[in-house]
Amino acid sequence: MTDVTDRDGRAAGAVLGAAVGDALGAPYEFGPAGALSARFPAGRAELVAGGGWERGEATDDTQMAVLVAESLIERGELDLPDIFDRFCRWAAAEPKEIGIQTESVLASGHPWDLAAGIHFDSTLRAAGNGSLMRAATSAVAFARAGREATMDAARRIAALTHGDRAAWEGTAIFHELVRLALDGADPLAELPAVLAAVHPDHRERYATVLAPDWHPDRATEANGAVWPCLGSAVWALRTTDGFERAVHAAVDLGGDTDTVAAVAGGLAGARYGLAAIPPRWSEPLHVPLPGFGGRVLRARELLWIAERLAT
Numbered sequence: 001m002t003d004v005t006d007r008d009g010r011a012a013g014a015v016l017g018a019a020v021g022d023a024l025g026a027p028y029e030f031g032p033a034g035a036l037s038a039r040f041p042a043g044r045a046e047l048v049a050g051g052g053w054e055r056g057e058a059t060d061d062t063q064m065a066v067l068v069a070e071s072l073i074e075r076g077e078l079d080l081p082d083i084f085d086r087f088c089r090w091a092a093a094e095p096k097e098i099g100i101q102t103e104s105v106l107a108s109g110h111p112w113d114l115a116a117g118i119h120f121d122s123t124l125r126a127a128g129n130g131s132l133m134r135a136a137t138s139a140v141a142f143a144r145a146g147r148e149a150t151m152d153a154a155r156r157i158a159a160l161t162h163g164d165r166a167a168w169e170g171t172a173i174f175h176e177l178v179r180l181a182l183d184g185a186d187p188l189a190e191l192p193a194v195l196a197a198v199h200p201d202h203r204e205r206y207a208t209v210l211a212p213d214w215h216p217d218r219a220t221e222a223n224g225a226v227w228p229c230l231g232s233a234v235w236a237l238r239t240t241d242g243f244e245r246a247v248h249a250a251v252d253l254g255g256d257t258d259t260v261a262a263v264a265g266g267l268a269g270a271r272y273g274l275a276a277i278p279p280r281w282s283e284p285l286h287v288p289l290p291g292f293g294g295r296v297l298r299a300r301e302l303l304w305i306a307e308r309l310a311t
């Protein structure tokens, strides 16, 4: 009994943790390092408004994660054309924030199974963090299917908007780390085995940013790219001892703060569980869903989604 409850708490933690990380980081996006600590020198950070975001408002990261979740719940299976349709409907409703690459793929008019590849072939730039940022819900949904199946699902959902396999592999690693955490394992202790499941062409680059001695200062790209984004989120988990400190550290890195904190929050929520997420962060949280009837989800609805995905 205890194990079931703990697992459900960790699944809820992954979904809600990613969302509150997103909302905590949103006001500091593209800002300098240390901005969150400068605002809250005593360390007890609060969600605030800023950068065009209301206090507690979740950005595209969480909005797209909810779109994936609702497709999985309503379709009862991985229906890639349905997820793509929901993404397109959302993108057409002009959300406040949408990744440049995601927008050009979704607005291209190309079919779901070709759009990302056509974009990649024409730009050769598709290794942004835009598929990793939205993966908390699918990671919970596919965790029970085992390593191979959850990593495969991650790759296929990532490929809807990202033609670069680097983005698929980073999303697959995130899925697997969440699966391990939900099982009660220490995901960081399992990194060598996780890396062994990464496509050989991409293994070395992920081994670098996930190494125990890697620091975000050593990143060779901005953290809007998938490698340093994942590496920074894992670093935040590794170098802290609780949910709140992990997402605080992620936001304090600066740059793509909402996304790095969403990824860190998903991992930390899966590791530490729902009870570790401060109620003062989940209370003001809200997730607008442009294109879907003006709906705005609150923490309660996200917990319902997490429960449905986990069972």
Ligand SMILES: [Mg+2]
Pocket (backbone or CB within 6 Å): 059, 060, 061, 097, 258, 259
């Ligand atoms: Mg965002």
